[in-house]
Amino acid sequence: MASITLGGNPATTVGELPAAHTSAPDFTLTKSDLSQVSLSDYKGSKLVLNVFPSVDTGTCAKSVRQFNEEAAELENTKVLCISKDLPFAQARFCGAEGIENVEMLSDYKTGTFGKDYGLEFADSAFESLLSRCVLVLDANGTVRYTEQVSETADEPNYKAALEALMDA
Template identity: 85%
Template sequence: MASITLGGNPATTVGELPNSGNKAPGFTLTKSDLSNSSLEDYKGSKVVLNIFPSVDTGTCAKSIREFNKEAAGLENTKVLCISKDLPFAQARFCGAEGIENVEMLSDYKTGQFGKDYGVEFADSAFETLHSRAVVVLDKEGTVKYTEQVSETADEPNYQAALEALNNA
């Protein structure tokens, strides 16, 4: 269980992020067109999991924009932006913002991703939503970098994630 804060107030997650060097837990999430997407779909590519509570918050929106900008220049890399937002909200956001270089995925159906990756809030006003975190995977799906952002309102360390990609 990770101890983090939400607006300065204590909060916890249901678990911990996967350990570096381990295989990432598999997942099945929902795309904007309501089709399924699994971790297996990205095998052979480096992957950034940009995990956050909702596209409708300022910091989450900023992280999507920042990773979208950075992803444009990354070779053989997929940036997956994951929340429990409905796919319709994710598609609306991307359309309004001109987001084209990241893939939006939703954990709204089962919430299993949030549990398996240890990012689901166990308490607080955001209970059952995802905390802000980044996980970088190499081409074989091995975890190379993780960051559980300690204050949910703060942005992730983009530079550290990008450096981990270069070394993946």
Template identity: 75%
Template structure:
């Protein structure tokens, strides 16, 4: 289990992110249009999983904007922004921001994604939500980079995650 902080207060996740070099677990999530999306739908593309508690918080919104601008411009790359937010909130945010280079996916139905990836908060006021993480996958779904952000209010290391894409 990862030990991180939320506003300086220690909290924990239920497990640890998948190991670099391992096959990423497939998932079933809900897209903004209420369709079902699986990781296997993106096979053949490099994938950035930008995972966060809620798009309605400043840092989470900034990460979506930043990945929309940076990684989405990279060839053969899909950026999947994943949270427990309802698909309606995700669609509203992207529409208001004019963001169309990321795929918003919701873990609201079962929370199974957060469990399978070991990143669901186990303690603290965000218990049950997905913690802030980045997971980078190659075209075959192999994990190339992971980051569990140590302080939930901090942004992920965009540079390191983008370099992992370039090193493919």
């Protein structure tokens, strides 16, 4: 379990993020059109998994905007923004913000992504939501970089994630 904070208060996750140089666990998530997508659908592309509690919070929204601007322009790279928000809320946010270069995915149906990746909150006011993390996967689905943000209100280290993409 990762020990993090939420507004300065202690919180834990259900496990640890996948280790670097290991195969990322498969997932099935829901797209904005309610269709399902899995990790294998992205084989051959580098991935940035931008994971957060809810797009309806300031820091989460900022991370989507930032990755939309910076990483979405990179060659052979897809940015997946993942939360437990309903796909309708994710689509509403993207429409209102003009977000077009990232894919919004939801773990609302089964909740297995958060558990399998060890990043779901185990306790705190955000219990069962996804903690703020960034993972970079190479084109073969191998984990190249992870960041479990230690204070949920803080932004991830965009620069480190983008640099990891260059090496992926």
